[in-house]
Amino acid sequence: MLRLGRHDFADDRLLVMAIVNRTRDSFYDKGATYAEDAALDRVRQVVEQGAEIVDIGGVKAGPGEVVDLDEELRRTVGFVARVREEFPGLVISVDTWRHEVGHAVCEAGADLLNDAWGGHDPQLMEAAAQHHAAYVCTHTNGATPRQAPHRATYADVVRAAIDDTVALANRALAVGVARESLLIDPAHDFEKTTWHSLEVTRRLDEMVATGWPVLVSLSNKDFVGEALDLPAGERLVGTLAATSIAAWHGARVFRVHNVVETRQTLDMVASIRGDRPPANATRALA
Structure with a gap:
């Protein structure tokens, strides 16, 4: 069982986490959901499309506009409260690396802290523990928040990702985050x-x-764009191919921009794998 705040999910569930950026400089949506009302409309849309989780971010992951603590709080806390009020059954995640934001958004109703910078602020996992929230352990190889990658090298990148995320998970477990509320993320592109x-x-x-x-x-990431030589707005097919591979290998949660296409991809993988019956299986049976 996977427990995300107040919500439990069976081990065979593949979950869609829809991205909602409260930023002006997102690489993908270019600030389309920076305004609070636009962001709330986005939440309504992705819930209608079947997303189980929304991931709200107040700071662009990469280099860009400076967003201090007060501004990140302004972009996230009140918005989380509005989403919680309108969607009591939705899992609300917040993408942050600051423990002050973690405490404030959990008090406003967040269920999950998506620590995008891999324990840079060790008190963030303590915030998750204090508020009985779930927590994502991300592999960033010790990078400073919003630092662009430069000539990253590994003897074995997968081994490094496993070692670092499992170590973070064990640290989070030690400070009181529930075992069933911890996830690990290899952090593509980071x-x-x-x-x-x-x-x-x-x-x-x-x-x-x-x-x-x-x-x-995986959604519209640079590794997809470079593999296919495509800009951010043309990477959906490549993203879905990578999604299929990740789902087949056993990933559980998929953070995405395109909910409908991702849901169909995950359902098809689950049906091929035998975890989900076809929605309509009448062919050659009449």
Whole structure:
């Protein structure tokens, strides 16, 4: 069982986490959901499309506009409260590395802290524990938040991702985060070349074999764009191909921009794998 705050999910559920950026400089949506009302409309849309989780972020992952603590709080806390009020059954995640934000959004109703920078602020996992929230352990190879990757090297990138995320999970467990509320994320593109992200995808079953549920954030990433030589707005097919591989290997949570297409991809993989019956299976039976 996977427990995300107040919500429980069976081990065979493949969950869609829809991205909602409260930023002006997102690489993909270019600030389309920066305004609070636009962001709430996005939440309504993805819930209608079948997303089980929304991941709200107040700071762009990479270099860009400076967003201090007060501004991140302004972008996230009140918005989380609005989403919680309108959608009591939705899992609310917040993408942050600051413990002050973690405490505030959990008090406002967040269920999951998506620590995008791999324990940079060790008090963030303590915030998750204090509020009985779930927590994502991300592999960033010790990179500073919002630092662009530069000539990242590994003897074995998958081994490094496993060692670092499992160590983070054990630290989180030690400070009181529930075992069933911890996920690990190899963090495609974060402090990785395209070759590294492709290898992580190809060998994702090794991360799954650790026993910790795996979250992947593949959507429209640069490794997809570089593999196919396509800009951010044309990477959906490549993203879905990578999603299929990750799902087949056992990933559990998929952080995405395109909910409908991802849901269909995951349902098809689950049906091929035998975990989900076809929605309509009348062919050649009449």
